[in-house]
Amino acid sequence: DAGITQSPRHKVTETGTPVTLRCHQTENHRYMYWYRQDPGHGLRLIHYSYGVKDTDKGEVSDGYSVSRSKTEDFLLTLESATSSQTSVYFCASLERPGELFFGEGSRLTVL
Amino acid sequence: GESVGLHLPTLSVQEGDNSIINCAYSNSASDYFIWYKQESGKGPQFIIDIRSNMDKRQGQRVTVLLNKTVKHLSLQIAATQPGDSAVYFCAENWGDMRFGAGTRLTVKP
Numbered sequence: 001d002a003g004i005t006q007s008p009r010h011k012v013t014e015t016g017t018p019v020t021l022r023c024h025q026t027e028n029h030r031y032m033y034w035y036r037q038d039p040g041h042g043l044r045l046i047h048y049s050y051g052v053k054d055t056d057k058g059e060v061s062d063g064y065s066v067s068r069s070k071t072e073d074f075l076l077t078l079e080s081a082t083s084s085q086t087s088v089y090f091c092a093s094l095e096r097p098g099e100l101f102f103g104e105g106s107r108l109t110v111l
Numbered sequence: 112g113e114s115v116g117l118h119l120p121t122l123s124v125q126e127g128d129n130s131i132i133n134c135a136y137s138n139s140a141s142d143y144f145i146w147y148k149q150e151s152g153k154g155p156q157f158i159i160d161i162r163s164n165m166d167k168r169q170g171q172r173v174t175v176l177l178n179k180t181v182k183h184l185s186l187q188i189a190a191t192q193p194g195d196s197a198v199y200f201c202a203e204n205w206g207d208m209r210f211g212a213g214t215r216l217t218v219k220p
Contacts, residue, residue, distance in 0.1 A: 033208065042200060043155070043210040058207060090154050098143035098204050102154030 003027060006091050006103040014111050019078040021106050023091030029101075031094035032074040034058075034066060036087040037105070043090065049074055081110045123217045130188040132214045134201035137182060143204035144177060146186045148197045149213070155200060158186070193218050 003026035013019055023032065031050055035043040035058075045058030047066040055066050063085060065077045078085055088107050092100040124130045136144065142163050147155035161168045161175045161184075168175050174187040184201050198213040 035210075040212065042212040043202075045207055045209065048207055056207075059209070092154075098145045098160040098202075098208075099157045100145075100147075100155070100208060102156070104154050105152075 004091060004093055004101055004103045006106045008106060010107045012109045012111065013081055015082055016080050019081050019108065021076045021089055023074045023103060025072055025093045027093060028071060029093035029095060033092045034076045035090045036060065037090060038087050083110050086110045121215045123219060124191050125219050126193060127190055130191045130216060132186045132199050134184040134211055135182060136184060136203050138203055138205050141203035141205040144184050145202045146175060147200045147202060150197045191218050193220060
């Protein structure tokens with residue numbers, strides 16, 4: 001399996017604070033993704049990257065930004081966290097068309 | 112916009128029986144359709160995929176069927192085992208990857 005790790009795995013923060021989630025992969029995959037998972041909504045795409053410094057928005061990108069300065073790292077930033085951003089966040093990288101490798105998830109609680 | 116959806120949110124089967132999980136899609140331009148399995152507390156895991164120019168693909172104990180006429184995708188699991196208990200997602204690949212809401216499969220001993 002792809003080596004893909006997320007940090008932190010759990011975080012509790014307060015409304016209005018910035019939060020950064022990190023995703024690190026060791027497979028030299030070009031494409032990387034950030035999803036959020038909420039009950040009743042499944043996985044929803046936030047942002048994705050198709051190369052260093054190349055990113056694009058997904059279906060729920062408002063309130064989030066991303067950066068990819070190196071192939072192996074993809075950062076997700078919540079500029080000013082809100083309670084609606086309480087969720088489990090998953091990072092993934094693409095091995096080949098259709099086959100995503102997911103991290104273990106980061107559970108974020110915004111109070 | 113177009114979306115991927117599932118017919119049933121939950122499915123309960125007896126150990127040893129076959130399971131069928133269904134999915135409807137609406138984006139006829141998608142080139143890949145994929146099934147993922149997510150166990151509690153873990154990230155989704157790739158199971159099997161099928162290209163849009165195929166009708167059927169088999170893996171180990173799993174078969175995916177694609178009916179483009181009615182835009183329907185199904186995952187069949189043969190001889191379902193307790194370890195198959197999980198949430199199953201279908202996804203379609205069209206530029207990016209979009210997932211359905213998931214079906215929870217419970218296997219009764």
